[in-house]
Amino acid sequence: MDKERFLGVYRHSLAHILAKAVIEIYGKEVQYAIGPQIEDGCYYDFLIPASVGEADFKAIEEKMREIIKRREVWSREEVSRDEAKKLFAGQKFKTELIEDLPEGETITVYRTGDDFIDLCRGPHVDNSQELMSVAYQIRSVSGAYWRGDEKRDSMQRIYLYAYPTKEELKEHLKLIQEALERDHKKIGSELNLFMFDETAPGMPYWLPRGWQMYQELLKFSRELQARHGYTEISAPLINNKKLWLISGHWAHYINNMFMVPGIEGWLKADAEIPSVVGDVRELDSADAEGVPVMLGKHSVIYNREAVDTMAAKPMNCPNAMMTYKRTVHSYKELPIRYSEYDVLHRKEKSGQMNGLFRVQEFRQDDDHTFVMESQIEEEIADIISIADEIYATFGVTYRAELSTRPEDFMGDIEVWNRAEAALKRILDKKYGEGGYEINEGDGAFYGPKIDLQIKDALGREWQCGTVQLDFQLPHNFGLTYQAADGSMQMPVVIHRAIYGSLERFIGIIIENFKGAFPFWLSPFQVGVVPIREEHNAYAGQVEEALKAAGVRVETDYTDSNMKEKIKRFKLMKDPYILVLGDREAAEQTVSVNVRGSNRQLQGVSLERFVDMCVQQNREHTLELIDSAQ
RNA sequence: GCUGGAGUAGCGCAGUCGGUAGCGCAACUGAUUCGUAAUCAGUAGGUCGGGGGUUCAAGUCCCCCCUCCAGCUCCA
Numbered sequence: 001m002d003k004e005r006f007l008g009v010y011r012h013s014l015a016h017i018l019a020k021a022v023i024e025i026y027g028k029e030v031q032y033a034i035g036p037q038i039e040d041g042c043y044y045d046f047l048i049p050a051s052v053g054e055a056d057f058k059a060i061e062e063k064m065r066e067i068i069k070r071r072e073v074w075s076r077e078e079v080s081r082d083e084a085k086k087l088f089a090g091q092k093f094k095t096e097l098i099e100d101l102p103e104g105e106t107i108t109v110y111r112t113g114d115d116f117i118d119l120c121r122g123p124h125v126d127n128s129q130e131l132m133s134v135a136y137q138i139r140s141v142s143g144a145y146w147r148g149d150e151k152r153d154s155m156q157r158i159y160l161y162a163y164p165t166k167e168e169l170k171e172h173l174k175l176i177q178e179a180l181e182r183d184h185k186k187i188g189s190e191l192n193l194f195m196f197d198e199t200a201p202g203m204p205y206w207l208p209r210g211w212q213m214y215q216e217l218l219k220f221s222r223e224l225q226a227r228h229g230y231t232e233i234s235a236p237l238i239n240n241k242k243l244w245l246i247s248g249h250w251a252h253y254i255n256n257m258f259m260v261p262g263i264e265g266w267l268k269a270d271a272e273i274p275s276v277v278g279d280v281r282e283l284d285s286a287d288a289e290g291v292p293v294m295l296g297k298h299s300v301i302y303n304r305e306a307v308d309t310m311a312a313k314p315m316n317c318p319n320a321m322m323t324y325k326r327t328v329h330s331y332k333e334l335p336i337r338y339s340e341y342d343v344l345h346r347k348e349k350s351g352q353m354n355g356l357f358r359v360q361e362f363r364q365d366d367d368h369t370f371v372m373e374s375q376i377e378e379e380i381a382d383i384i385s386i387a388d389e390i391y392a393t394f395g396v397t398y399r400a401e402l403s404t405r406p407e408d409f410m411g412d413i414e415v416w417n418r419a420e421a422a423l424k425r426i427l428d429k430k431y432g433e434g435g436y437e438i439n440e441g442d443g444a445f446y447g448p449k450i451d452l453q454i455k456d457a458l459g460r461e462w463q464c465g466t467v468q469l470d471f472q473l474p475h476n477f478g479l480t481y482q483a484a485d486g487s488m489q490m491p492v493v494i495h496r497a498i499y500g501s502l503e504r505f506i507g508i509i510i511e512n513f514k515g516a517f518p519f520w521l522s523p524f525q526v527g528v529v530p531i532r533e534e535h536n537a538y539a540g541q542v543e544e545a546l547k548a549a550g551v552r553v554e555t556d557y558t559d560s561n562m563k564e565k566i567k568r569f570k571l572m573k574d575p576y577i578l579v580l581g582d583r584e585a586a587e588q589t590v591s592v593n594v595r596g597s598n599r600q601l602q603g604v605s606l607e608r609f610v611d612m613c614v615q616q617n618r619e620h621t622l623e624l625i626d627s628a629q
Numbered sequence: 630g631c632u633g634g635a636g637u638a639g640c641g642c643a644g645u646c647g648g649u650a651g652c653g654c655a656a657c658u659g660a661u662u663c664g665u666a667a668u669c670a671g672u673a674g675g676u677c678g679g680g681g682g683u684u685c686a687a688g689u690c691c692c693c694c695c696u697c698c699a700g701c702u703c704c705a
Binding site: 143466 | 640663664666695696697
């Protein structure tokens with residue numbers, strides 16, 4: 001049996017054992033739903049009368065062990081729909097699953113011993129004893145909605161790690177531990193890169209060291225884009241709702257926007273309101289049921305439909321449209337590329353935030369390019385070449401995904417077809433046919449898109465870059481350009497970002513590099529350690545020489561001993577630590593400690609060391625130069 | 630928003646049955662002037678996330694809220 005199949009059968013069988021154990025512990029009223037295998041094990045969704053916590057894990061694991069030891073026989077049966085329904089009477093999820101099975105499909109059930117039956121396609125082990133040697137451990141319990149729908153039952157999902165042997169399980173737990181050690185929240189705090197405060201959830205405070213990196217990323221993006229003909233703009237952070245009405249955000253995105261009340265909408269109320277909808281998610285739903293609410297005397301309420309209501313921008317696009325609209329445009333001007341790095345705000349439901357990966361305030365390396373349809377192909381090829389250069393600089397690989405026309409598309413189907421064909425031509429040429437994924441029908445209603453997923457040092461994938469065609473906003477804003485024949489035509493807008501959000505990207509590279517950044521990106525690039533106070537003068541001279549060459553250097557002039565000084569810079573993961581004493585001062589050299597090795601370069605001339613630094617800044621070198629040759 | 634966990638000095642943590650809030654690192658002061666990851670001694674630092682309640686007494690028990698974490702759902 002090949003490994004894939006082996007894992008599938010065993011993990012899936014363990015899910016059944018898990019369900020059986022949970023039912024034996026918590027009683028027959030447990031509703032069990034589905035228990036698929038996943039990447040590192042399996043899970044099972046339950047509706048359990050009690051709430052399961054970490055304290056219960058051991059009992060469940062032991063119950064599973066006990067069940068396996070019973071060496072029960074597993075049997076497969078084919079049953080009719082009615083028989084199946086009878087077998088699972090009282091199990092509402094199973095009943096729903098059975099009802100949803102297509103007519104004529106063979107329904108199979110598996111029994112484990114006499115007292116447990118599950119609806120399942122299989123295959124499974126023949127006898128529980130085959131599971132005797134597999135290693136498993138409850139990973140966690142978490143909430144999950146029945147069929148992923150937040151309006152339906154909220155269930156408890158119990159996750160299991162499952163591997164064929166104890167060694168493999170151990171190996172996996174080690175990898176998890178490794179990921180934990182790379183956690184950007186932990187490293188970000190240790191390296192003084194950023195912080196959060198409860199008064200601004202999901203909005204990072206960038207500390208000096210972190211902001212330095214942030215600026216380097218911006219600088220790199222700006223340099224690269226300037227070479228590719230981009231022009232940068234900046235636009236208001238808050239706009240009147242009029243703009244959001246035109247762009248469609250007021251109708252489709254309002255619950256994710258931070259509102260800025262004006263003066264007009266404030267009302268003093270002292271009345272009974274017949275129908276108040278309390279759940280913000282249902283505000284736009286026609287059949288949301290309101291309840292009568294009595295407002296207290298002189299309550300202050302706000303009517304967001306007032307003419308002077310403003311909102312913080314969640315996206316840059318509408319203002320880019322406005323910028324384009326300022327003058328008339330000729331086809332000769334296109335493509336026009338407006339890049340911007342403005343601050344965006346998106347209100348998230350609580351529980352959605354996650355360090356820098358998901359925040360409420362962020363910047364993107366955003367751009368809106370206005371092109372003629374005939375220019376799409378060439379423009380996107382250029383965007384991909386930018387992405388190539390940026391990702392390569394961080395030493396990460398990526399793959400592309402194309403999402404095509406959804407059912408509720410907007411615009412001319414012919415335009416869609418031509419645009420999708422153009423995107424496919426580019427991707428075929430770049431990655432070879434089949435060298436990228438196609439998600440049919442997954443595009444936005446306003447245009448097809450290409451997503452770029454990067455793969456980090458642990459093999460985890462992250463969505464960063466995105467290139468989206470947009471036929472809708474030019475329409476909403478009435479954008480035009482004058483074509484060669486004198487007619488007025490509508491440009492196509494290309495939205496694109498390569499880092500994605502700077503915040504998320506920094507989170508990813510913190511984990512990718514484990515805080516040991518390439519030289520050009522390091523908050524401080526060189527730490528200088530004078531051995532004794534009498535060496536401070538020479539240290540100052542070295543510091544000045546480096547600063548003059550644009551190198552970010554920090555020097556420890558305190559009276560602590562050199563070991564402590566070295567330790568401090570090592571903990572900050574400065575790429576180079578210079579140790580300066582009598583010898584160096586006399587010879588005008590530096591002794592260099594290279595990060596990540598115990599290697600010391602002795603007697604490097606100051607001039608040579610400055611050159612090494614300058615070269616790495618200029619070339620955005622990924623690896624540290626660890627030789628003075 | 631949902632499920633489960635957590636919040637005690639700047640950071641990492643301990644705090645038992647409800648009975649005077651502690652340890653390590655960091656900080657500060659003094660001594661030490663040192664050749665590659667922690668010199669020694671002393672000092673200071675707390676609305677125990679916020680609010681309410683129970684009690685003679687609350688970090689500890691109860692209720693509400695906030696924030697964070699692991700997931701679910703949604704997303705850059």
